[in-house]
Amino acid sequence: MRRRRVRWPCVPSRQVISPVTQPRLLLASGALCALLAQAAVISAQDVPPRREPMGLGVMTFNIRTSAIDDGPDSWEFRKEIVAETIRRSGAQVVGMQEALGEQIAYLEQALPEHRWLGVDRGLNGGTGLSEATPIFYRADQLVPIESGTFWLGDPPNGQYRGRGGGRGGSRIVTWARFHHFDSSQQFYVYNTHFSPRAGEQHLVAAAQINERIAGLPPGSAVLTIGDFNAAAGWSETWRVATSAGLRDAWDIAAEREGPAETFGGFLAPDDNRMGRIDWILVGGPIDVLRVETVLYNEEGRYPSDHYAVFATLRVRPS
Numbered sequence: 001m002r003r004r005r006v007r008w009p010c011v012p013s014r015q016v017i018s019p020v021t022q023p024r025l026l027l028a029s030g031a032l033c034a035l036l037a038q039a040a041v042i043s044a045q046d047v048p049p050r051r052e053p054m055g056l057g058v059m060t061f062n063i064r065t066s067a068i069d070d071g072p073d074s075w076e077f078r079k080e081i082v083a084e085t086i087r088r089s090g091a092q093v094v095g096m097q098e099a100l101g102e103q104i105a106y107l108e109q110a111l112p113e114h115r116w117l118g119v120d121r122g123l124n125g126g127t128g129l130s131e132a133t134p135i136f137y138r139a140d141q142l143v144p145i146e147s148g149t150f151w152l153g154d155p156p157n158g159q160y161r162g163r164g165g166g167r168g169g170s171r172i173v174t175w176a177r178f179h180h181f182d183s184s185q186q187f188y189v190y191n192t193h194f195s196p197r198a199g200e201q202h203l204v205a206a207a208q209i210n211e212r213i214a215g216l217p218p219g220s221a222v223l224t225i226g227d228f229n230a231a232a233g234w235s236e237t238w239r240v241a242t243s244a245g246l247r248d249a250w251d252i253a254a255e256r257e258g259p260a261e262t263f264g265g266f267l268a269p270d271d272n273r274m275g276r277i278d279w280i281l282v283g284g285p286i287d288v289l290r291v292e293t294v295l296y297n298e299e300g301r302y303p304s305d306h307y308a309v310f311a312t313l314r315v316r317p318s
Contacts, residue, residue: 052182052183052184052185052317053183053314053315053316053317054180054182054183054185054187054314054315055312055313055314056092056093056180056187056312056313056314056315057089057090057091057092057093057310057311057312057313058091058092058093058094058095058189058223058225058280058310058311058313059086059089059091059093059094059095059294059308059309059310059311060094060095060097060191060225060226060227060278060279060280060308060309061082061085061086061094061095061096061097061278061304061306061308061309062096062097062098062193062227062278062304062305062306063082063096063097063098063099063103063303063304063306064098064304064305064306065098065099065100065103065131066100066102066103067100067130070266070305072301073266073301073302073305075102075103077301078301078302078303078304079103079106079107079110080110081296081297081298081301081302081303082107082303082304083106083107083110083111084296084298084303085294085296085303085308086107086111086114086136086308087111088296089294089308089310091138091310092137092138092141092142093135093136093137093138093142093178093189093223094114094135094136094137095133095134095135095136095174095189095191095225095226096132096133096134096135096136096191097131097133097191097192097193097226097227098131098193098227099118099131099132099133099134100120100130100131100132101120101132104116104132104134107136111136113138113139113140114136114137114138114139115136115137115139116134116135116136116137117134117135117137117144117147117174117176118132118133118134118135118149118174118191119132119149119172119174120132121133121149121151121170121171121172122170131193132174133172133173133174133191133192133193133226134174134191135147135174135175135176135189135191137176137178140181141180141181141182142178142179142180142181143178143179143181144176144177144178144179145176145177145178145179145186146176146177147174147175147176147177148174148175148176149172149173149174149175150172150173150175150208150212151170151171151172152171152172152173152192152194152201152204152205152208152209153171153201153204153205153208171192171193171194171195171201171205172192172193173190173191173192173209173212174190174191174192175188175189175190175191175212176188176189180315183315185221185315185317186220186221187220187221187222187223187284187286187315188213188216188220188221188222188223189222189223189225190209190212190213190222190223190224190225190226191225191226192205192209192224192225192226192227192228193226193227193229194226194227194228194229194230194237195229196229197229198229198230198235198236198237202228202229202230202236202237202240203236203237203240206228206237206240206241207240209224209241210240210241210243210244210246213244213245213246213283214244219284219285219318220283220284220318221282221283221284221285221286221315221318222246222282222283222284222286223280223281223282223283223286223313224241224246224279224280224281224283225279225280225281226278226279227277227278227306228241228277228278228279229277230277231274231275231276231277232248232250232275232276232277232279233248233251233275233276238279241279241281242281245283246281246282246283247281247282247283247288248279248280248281249279249280249281249282249288249291249311249313250276250279250280250291250309252282252288253288253289253290253291253311254287254288254289254290255289255290255291256290256291256292257290257291257292257293258292258293258294258295258307259271259293259295259307260275260276260293261273261274261275261276261293261307262274262275262276262277262278262293262306262307262309263275263277263278263305263306263307264302264305264306264307265305266301266302266304266305267302268295268297268300268302269293269295269307276293277306278306278307278308278309279309280309280311282311282313284318285315285316285317285318286313286314286315286316287313287314287316288311288312288313289312289313289314290311290312291309291310291311291312292309292310292311293307293308293309294307294308294309294310295307296308
């Protein structure tokens with residue numbers, strides 16, 4: 001019987017095959033191909049995706065509640081400037097404070113490339129003023145893997161309604177773990193707003209956030225951002241907040257722009273005001289390339305009584 005050369009998938013091309021054995025070999029070859037393909041898929045799943053350094057723009061922004069009549073600086077007259085401030089920054093993550101439902105709804109419409117997560121601190125039995133600390137994020141670049149909100153103060157990890165209620169009660173932290181599509185990096189964000197009344201509750205709150213961060217996997221990239229109502233650099237609140245490994249982006253940035261104060265009262269900067277009370281703190285494999293106190297305004301009308309703070313970061317693979 002004359003032999004002929006036949007090529008089959010997954011069979012070496014130089015092998016000479018008899019027509020008598022072709023059907024059996026075809027079945028064996030097909031099974032072998034299927035096994036190899038399955039092994040390749042399993043192998044690909046077992047190998048973690050290649051992770052690259054990630055560039056990240058982060059903003060903290062107290063947008064001033066719409067519940068208070070600020071006359072010519074009321075929300076209705078400045079909401080477009082708030083949206084434009086965020087839009088111009090190109091921030092992928094924006095942690096806001098003092099945001100009410102109507103403000104979130106407007107910004108959701110004005111910033112269609114962003115999504116948001118968070119809850120109102122007055123909706124879970126709290127006695128404080130209504131306020132959310134939402135995290136807005138670029139949905140085309142980031143996806144939240146998990147998220148939540150916890151209440152600050154006593155008891156630990158529980159709800160804190162404040163001694164006597166009022167503005168000091170029911171303070172919250174909105175948090176999320178994000179996955180970045182392009183780099184496959186993940187990072188955590190904790191966004192908060194401390195009471196304007198400094199004291200023991202500030203220290204308890206800062207320690208509680210640190211406790212949460214201490215429970216994360218080693219080497220995690222972490223951002224703690226917000227309005228802390230305490231001066232950076234010397235206040236006891238700042239000392240406790242940075243005592244467990246978090247670093248102040250303003251202090252370690254390769255480049256800084258703008259004044260070292262973040263409360264403006266709807267006015268231009270003045271060194272005699274409250275100092276730098278809005279912070280971006282970083283932990284883990286994060287480099288701070290640049291940080292800016294954002295002074296964007298339109299003909300002297302500022303978007304809020306606080307200036308936004310924006311940081312350009314590089315998150316290294318851990």
